[in-house]
Amino acid sequence: MKNQFAKIVAVLMVLAMAVSVFGLCASAAEETTEAQVALLGDVNLDGKVTIQDATLVQKAIAKLATLDEVQTAVADAFEDGTVNVKDATAIQKWIAKFEDANQNIGKPLGSTNDEATPEESTPEESTPEESTPEESTPEESTPEEATKDEDVVDPSTKDEETPVEPEVPATEEEATKDQATVDEPTTTYNVAGEEGLCGIGWDPAANQMTYDGDGTWSITFTGIAAGTYQFKVVEGGAWGNPDYNLEGLANSSGNANITVEIDNATVVIGFDGEKAVIESIA
Numbered sequence: 280m281k282n283q284f285a286k287i288v289a290v291l292m293v294l295a296m297a298v299s300v301f302g303l304c305a306s307a308a309e310e311t312t313e314a315q316v317a318l319l320g321d322v323n324l325d326g327k328v329t330i331q332d333a334t335l336v337q338k339a340i341a342k343l344a345t346l347d348e349v350q351t352a353v354a355d356a357f358e359d360g361t362v363n364v365k366d367a368t369a370i371q372k373w374i375a376k377f378e379d380a381n382q383n384i385g386k387p388l389g390s391t392n393d394e395a396t397p398e399e400s401t402p403e404e405s406t407p408e409e410s411t412p413e414e415s416t417p418e419e420s421t422p423e424e425a426t427k428d429e430d431v432v433d434p435s436t437k438d439e440e441t442p443v444e445p446e447v448p449a450t451e452e453e454a455t456k457d458q459a460t461v462d463e464p465t466t467t468y469n470v471a472g473e474e475g476l477c478g479i480g481w482d483p484a485a486n487q488m489t490y491d492g493d494g495t496w497s498i499t500f501t502g503i504a505a506g507t508y509q510f511k512v513v514e515g516g517a518w519g520n521p522d523y524n525l526e527g528l529a530n531s532s533g534n535a536n537i538t539v540e541i542d543n544a545t546v547v548i549g550f551d552g553e554k555a556v557i558e559s560i561a
Contacts, residue, residue, distance in 0.1 A: 316387040320356045320370045324349065330561045333370040334545060337501050340364060350358075356384050362488050364499050368547055371499075371559045375493045378478055468496050469552050472510025476500060476537070476546070483513040483522075488550060497549040497558060505542050509534040512548075512555045527554045 320328040322335045336354050338344035340363060346354055356373070357365040358381065372380040468488045474480040477500070488496035498513075511534055512523040521528060524535035535555050539546060549556040 295518075317353050318385055319353055319358075319381075319388050320373065320384040322346065322350050322354045322370075324353075328370060328373065330371070330374060330545065332398050333367045333374070334361065334368065334501065335501060336367040337364070337545070340367070353388050356381060358383065359492075363555055364497070365491060367499055367545075368491075368497050371545070371561060374561070375559050379513075404515075410545055459528065464490060466514060467516060468535055469516045470548055471513050473508045475506060476503060476508040476510055482520050484516040487516065488512070488548075491549075493550050495549055495556075497547060500546045500548070503539050503544045503546050505539050505544070507536060507538045509536055510548070510555075511535060512550045523550065523553070523555050525555050525557070 301318055317324065318326070318328060322332040322339075325331075332354075335344055335346075335350075336356075337356065339346050346362070351362060354362045354366055356367075356369040357363075359365065369381050371385060373382075373384040469483055470477060470488060471481050471483045471485040477486050479485050486498055486500075488498045490496050511529060514520040514522065521530065523529050524533055529535075537546065537548075537557055537560075539560055543561075545561050547558040547560075549558045
């Protein structure tokens, strides 16, 4: 008899432990399904910003890769509303810890919907009991009092808002035109150099640089083999115009040299208005 009672107790204890383990497993499953926040610059969505993200941006620009909505949003590392070579350069500068790198890169782009839950506004906070018929009756607010309040509030509100509303679009358009005039200089710059770097040998009209909006230009070359290459930055895309090396105005005084130590490298060349600049090699 005692043995049977002991067996029954043992079975009940096993069942209780099974229920507990099942509850822990269900809780762990719920935690793993929570949405993770995307990071600015993490284009391949692996939870970190690396040179692979800059390369993926360049492939997307060259139509060699397709980005979904989330990848397109985090690929805008330059934060100008578009995905272009500026974003690849911005990621590379951040990786290389440049002082002018966008410090928002690597930070969460957005947050989950857990920030606003039904607990923030529960039925208890706003119920019919808070405003009963006794607290607000027709006798407390007569038609005469309501009319006076409207006469006082409405004219002042209209006077403040009426002149502002039509002026906002006009102001934004003027600011956009002024900014476009400043950010888009008429002078263009191209990189001409050896075929291994530029894809075509010493063509001053190829490889036009992108204006970065702060008095500088840049261009990114991908898939570069290890080696040493010569190049120049050419104004206006034609020989005979001023051209520049790493020291400044060059013309016939010499070419700029760049050494790439790894195969399949990504090279970013810049121009600061006075001389060529090797921004990064990765």
